[in-house]
Amino acid sequence: MSLDEPKLDLSPKVSDEVRKTTCYMCACRCGINVHMKDGEVAYIEGNRDHPVNQGVLCAKGSAGIMQHNAPSRLRAPLKRVGPRGSGQFEEITWEEALTTATKWLKPLREKHPEKLAFFTGRDQSQSFTSFWAQGFGTPNYAAHGGFCSVNMAAAGIYTMGGAFWEFGQPDWDHTKMLMIFGVAEDHDSNPIKMGIGKIKARGAKVIGVNPIRTGYNAVADDWIGITPGTDGLFILSLIHCLMKAGNMDLDYLARFTNAPVLIDEDPASPQRGEFLRDNEGQPLVIDSRTGKLAPWNGQGVEPDLRGTYRNKGVTHRPVFHLMADRYMSEDYAPEAVAERCGIPAIKIFQTAADLARVAFDQAITLDRPWTDFRGKEHPNMIGRPVSFHAMRGISAHSNGFQTCRALHVLQIILGAVETPGGMRFKPPYPKPATAHPKPHGNVQPGKPLDGPHLGYPQGPDDLLLNDDGKAKRIDKAYTWDNPMSAHGLMHMVISNAHAGDPYKIDTLFMYMANMSWNSSMNTSGVIEMLTDQDEDGNYVIPNIIYSDAYSSEMVAYADLIFPDTTYLERHDCISLLDRPICEADAVADAIRWPVVEPDRDVRGFQSVLCDLGARLGLPGFVNDDGGQKYADYADYIQTHVRRPGVGPLAGWRIGDNGKLQGGRGAPNEAQLQSYIENGGFWMEHVPTEGSYYKPFNQAYQNWAVQMGFYDVEQPYIFQLYVEPMRKFQAAAEGIGHRQPPDHLRSQISKTMDPLPIWYAPFEETSVDLDDFPYHALTQRPMAMYHSWGTQNAWLRQIHGRNPLYLPTAIWTDKGFKDGDWAKVTSTHGMIVVPVAHQASLNPHTVWTWNAIGKRKGAWALGTDASEASEGFLLNHLIHELLPPKGDGLRWANSDPITGQAAWFDLRVNIEKTEPPAEAQPNLTPIQSPVPEGPKDLAWKVGK
């Protein structure tokens, strides 16, 4: 009625103060501005200056305020008082908690350090936690990479010195085509969204290869709804097409890869299949200037892809010739693979042609002169503007390592790695496998381990085996079962410890790993193992210590709980020694700092380890007088020296002249303050002449040494042919002193091929496909990826339910209707779950959102929460072992090269069923150590 508008205050005060720290709502590690009012967190937004997110922030990041204030936060250390798994606890003091832990752990260290298994889940402090475990002396340490994406990471390191995400990214500013494989809301979160937005804005094409068309695949210009587990075959077919048409970057292959490196082809030689080497051990090529042998890295050498070497009646050919022999085979022709991959042959041809068109006809030339490691000066930088990104979808299969390798070989033959418009590494990567440590596992009671736990084996000599052939590690990493298990096998720890295979342990110590729920295959089985008792009534796994900030399902299965802080209450460093936040053009690291102090009796887990380490007298954690070396994690971050001049943080170190500098330098006790003043991060740019061709580029290599990434320049060439794999394969053929057990010979010989191959996922070769005709997958939703969303009052309203999505073929064939439920069976188990229809889906594939389902009594949720009544996990259908083969052996449901958990090999059958009252299995509620959350929320800090 009235046109009188109310007078609005258009410039209200936004906050009292902005505190800049690093998000921890997932693994992406964006910079955030935390707006404070009256000393409380009022609003969180992205930090515009931050290299990772440049101001934007995803749903999780903005919902951090609900995470920080979640009612599921633990409040004090806990001691179990009821049976394990009951959730009955008593709050205790930190002194009692730490004394108890010391009492359990000290005798182990003195006599059997390996009886401690210390595994961390979504840990972002692995360079610290591994240092602690090394000091303790146990070989049994790893984080969660083994069940996440080790295939992607390890294949990248072995092939080209880094994979995607933390290692490398598409050249978003120059790429003209992006092809993504198996990417849901995987690593990394905001940068991929920003990148896709950026390239779409300029009309570049996005091709999504994924059985499921959601998220990034929904906005892709072209969707290839591949059948799960066949990506490797599809990629090798693309390679076939490109080679057959001569569409390769031959100059790049000759100069920057081992395509011209000669292979020992003498069938009588014990080194057959390895590189021909000179007296210094350098692999040899034919130098096209002389037609003679020359070391790959000789000054001025021009490696010749054609060059063969004949000696003593044997012709030794270069890697490229072996590739031609293999991939030109009609076995990889589109017509031969189309049905298996679920992709029409014409689509494979089109994709190959499109890649060639963009890579070669739309090549980019940047006017940036540079000099390579052989001293050759290049007038400019030539780019092949096709880029790729891939993650868990191709990684979490038993053929995942070889599939990831195949993808890298595709990138490399196009000349699209470290060139403009292709994929770019992020400092301190690239870093070849040979520049990483080898694995260490030698135990000496009372002493630290002989070196870092995890690394990159170069052959059978680097396996962690005892003289009797048994595994040194509880997870059997670095054994013949999975020789290149660079991230360990967290998913096998509990199963092996329970089976006493290879040995029994005393204490399981875990951090941020929800092993009794969504972080384990075979959830119900793992729960039984955690609670199983021997004939004397003792738990088979005697002691379990767990640290978590929240009342997760795993809490109930521990005997002693160290309550962690929320991410806004803690110190952390996102370190170059660990998994840094760098960009292709810049080196960067970052911190978290307590923007608020905890209002509960909780402590940052890393600070607890500083205390516990000192109580245990661990080297590195005590001073010469035996006193505690690091007061807390903040003290460690600022004062720890890993190598001369190198510590956890690279920013604002003290130079020789006493001035502050980035890179190398002495510790600075005001370093954290400098980070806080700079918005929580430090960044320094790569010199322009070093911006591309990093592994081969003298300017980059010099800068990398100056920054402290490594101590000497170490140029290298990409390994299309991975020689360490050949060494394992050769062992399986009977060569060498260290031999695999006979039952593994054929598996190793087949799967350890030094050039990428494809083989069918193991589960489908061990079950009857008529009984289990469908593939079943999970994805994390964007608003919850790598997060703990179910406890989050805002996020759980977006994804509070997870029906099993069925493709049209199954939906109509089986007569499903909206609101129906299905019985889903695998060779291992059965679940009964709600279903929904999705047309944009591979016709043989069903899927659901992962980790929506919750156990009743966990996460401070009401027992009627949808997550606890209709929510479900596919994990119940997946076993950590393959079905028994009748040989009495335990065959892991993992990649035979890295041990990566083969989640996505799962095969199922589906039948319509009467709706039960709740999703099945419906495990008994656990008693919550915290009260249920409030019924209603009306959140406002400033009134």
Added chain:
Amino acid sequence: MTQLPPPSAKKLGLVIDLDTCVGCHACVISCKGWNTENYGAPLSDQNAYSGAASGTFLNRVHSYEVQPDEGTAQLIHFPKSCLHCEDAPCVTVCPTGASYKRSEDGIVLVNESDCIGCGLCAWACPYGARELDAAEGVMKKCTLCVDRIYNENLPEEDREPACVRTCPAGARHFGDLGDPGSAVSQLVEERGGFDLMPELGTKPVNKYLPPRPKDVEPDINVLAPYLEPVAQDGAGLIHWLDKALSALPGGSK
């Protein structure tokens, strides 16, 4: 009934790119966070940690599956909030004058102190863009972050709606759609931006940019040269290689 002001020259609104929206819900939560802490009553949540959780959101993302007669099915992410219509039926229906359209810039707001929570405006809005807050009993809707866009306490670059500032994919754009020269108007022009349900005559200010055509069959005649075989097997390829490399400058031995 409440009257609309004469159409303003300045028409602030959003342009949302359906080609780029990946459906991540970043805008939904950023909006929830800002508007809980700022304009009017907080956006409350009921059964926040138990069954049938529901809360007030000013912006939601819906996902629709589109199945063309031929070709593959597609999934469209569709963010939806108040469209700040020029002929806003939610305003004219309001019995107290609480619902109003700003004469200066066209933003549609609810003056919460005058709102009696009758819900007529939500009923009148054909887009379902208004939500009655269950705790406060007042109608909540997108304010276009009126307390951000002119806020002198914010750096100038941050004077845009929270949803736009946070959108990782850059799918949300804010500006003056009344100015044909503005970046948002240009974008609408270039990309064929459209009104949501124009037949209703509400004249929404917000515009949507359509998804680009997907799964377009490339012209195989154009692509054919890229697949022309140079060899049929490994030996043939090496023979070709010899010729190919010799043909390069300095290529012959």
